[in-house]
Amino acid sequence: MTDILKFWNSFYENKTTPWDLASYAEPFKTYLDSPYCIKSGHVGVIGCGNGHECDLLIDYNFTVTGIDFANQAIQNTQNKFKNKGVLNERGFTLQEDFFKLDLENYFDVILEHTFFCAINPKLRYDYVRKIVQMLKPDGYLIALWWIMDKEDGPPYGVTQSQIFKYFAKNFNIELAYVPNNSHKTRFNSELFTVMRLTDKTI
Ligand SMILES: C[S@@+](CC[C@H](N)C(=O)[O-])C[C@H]1O[C@@H](n2cnc3c(N)ncnc32)[C@H](O)[C@@H]1O
Numbered sequence: 710m711t712d713i714l715k716f717w718n719s720f721y722e723n724k725t726t727p728w729d730l731a732s733y734a735e736p737f738k739t740y741l742d743s744p745y746c747i748k749s750g751h752v753g754v755i756g757c758g759n760g761h762e763c764d765l766l767i768d769y770n771f772t773v774t775g776i777d778f779a780n781q782a783i784q785n786t787q788n789k790f791k792n793k794g795v796l797n798e799r800g801f802t803l804q805e806d807f808f809k810l811d812l813e814n815y816f817d818v819i820l821e822h823t824f825f826c827a828i829n830p831k832l833r834y835d836y837v838r839k840i841v842q843m844l845k846p847d848g849y850l851i852a853l854w855w856i857m858d859k860e861d862g863p864p865y866g867v868t869q870s871q872i873f874k875y876f877a878k879n880f881n882i883e884l885a886y887v888p889n890n891s892h893k894t895r896f897n898s899e900l901f902t903v904m905r906l907t908d909k910t911i
Pocket of ligand 1: 717718728729730755756757758759776777778779782805806807808822823824827828
């Protein structure tokens, strides 16, 4: 087992997951209820943690794959799918290292919530390349970014202009706003974006 996997597993084993909001992040629900929302498809939830957003997406009739390398995260996400009666029908899990996933043109949508800030900043362009690889042409990245001025981590800080820079080559930014219903601990420090994949070259 790698040190990084041991590190993330230890949070779940100690039952201390300080990033966890105990529910989905409200800005995702606002988007799902909006007229702009994509209405169907297969969504990959990267670094899905306890599966709150996976659970929400099931309620909106998406097919969902929760991806995380931590065993307990996957168990907890599977339990959410079981409770909804959709496990392995519309709710799937992949217990793998995101950077080693071998999925090409697989998802219509990828959802990001506090996974990007969890990875080493040196891996950010690998992250972009992996998303470009996994999304179908014209697929969407729907993301809630934690905007912070913070070099050490996790969570590692990122600025809005850095986010736009990382994705500029491959994506068109269709929506970008500071949500008004972020969790109180993240109020005014999040950016919600919907980006459409326009260039599959990596
Ligand atoms: C900060 S948590 C966020 C969990 C969830 N998205 C949320 O917002 O509650 C980051 C998650 O990413 C997972 N993770 C970190 N690095 C990973 C990697 N390389 N591959 C797969 N999962 C990873 C961790 O196990 C953890 O569950």
